[in-house]
Amino acid sequence: WKDCIDALLLCKSRFGLYDEQKKLLKSVYREHGMVTELIAFLKYETCNTTQHDLTNIKELRTLLAADEWKSFSFDLRNKDSTSQIKGDYLAFLEDWNALMEYIEDEKSMQALNSINRYGDRLIKYYPDRMTDIYERIADSIAETMHDRSSYSYYVYWLNKMGKTEAGKSRAEEKAIEIMKKMSNRRALKDELRKAGYVV
Numbered sequence: 001w002k003d004c005i006d007a008l009l010l011c012k013s014r015f016g017l018y019d020e021q022k023k024l025l026k027s028v029y030r031e032h033g034m035v036t037e038l039i040a041f042l043k044y045e046t047c048n049t050t051q052h053d054l055t056n057i058k059e060l061r062t063l064l065a066a067d068e069w070k071s072f073s074f075d076l077r078n079k080d081s082t083s084q085i086k087g088d089y090l091a092f093l094e095d096w097n098a099l100m101e102y103i104e105d106e107k108s109m110q111a112l113n114s115i116n117r118y119g120d121r122l123i124k125y126y127p128d129r130m131t132d133i134y135e136r137i138a139d140s141i142a143e144t145m146h147d148r149s150s151y152s153y154y155v156y157w158l159n160k161m162g163k164t165e166a167g168k169s170r171a172e173e174k175a176i177e178i179m180k181k182m183s184n185r186r187a188l189k190d191e192l193r194k195a196g197y198v199v
Helices: 002-014 019-031 035-048 055-063 066-076 080-093 096-105 108-125 127-144 148-161 165-181 186-194
Strands: none
Touching: 002 019, 019 035, 035 055, 035 066, 055 066, 055 080, 066 080, 080 096, 080 108, 096 108, 096 127, 108 127, 127 148, 127 165, 148 165, 148 186, 165 186
16 A cells, blocks of 8 residues: 555656545545545645535544644635635635625626525525625616526526515515516516516
8 A cells, every 4th residue: 555655646746646546545545544644635635726626625624623724724715726616615614704705706607606606595694785796686687688588587686686575675676667667578577477576
């Protein structure tokens, strides 16, 4: 097994490792109680490679002492290498304030993906801020919608607004306003009717 580790580390230094090789190296470290080496490798993977899940971070949380985890977690928030899992990471930490700020700072389609992914959790903690975001998205869609698909998407965001009492009344008002403005669009009226906004 020592030869296996040496071979994998040599490969890592020269060419990098494929996912299966990384799993093998972590497995060998675990099986032989090489906790220090495992922690070092997990930290490297977390901080220096593009990740799409939280597997290594979750394992680090179980391996590191409380003060070490706190320090590592604090540093990790500021690293660009975690950008692709930033939202998942903040949700994992249950740092709802930081996640809310992250959502508000994001731009364009990436923001929509994140809002869809975390909005239902964030609206419990920040109902007003999330309702405002949903309303802005609905307003943006309303400016360019022209077919049933876009009408349905507009209603989708109205429904998101309706997750709170205040948002529900605002969504209902918007539905009435848009129907008056676009009264000749039968498909729009149909989508609004199906969602219960008009009769």
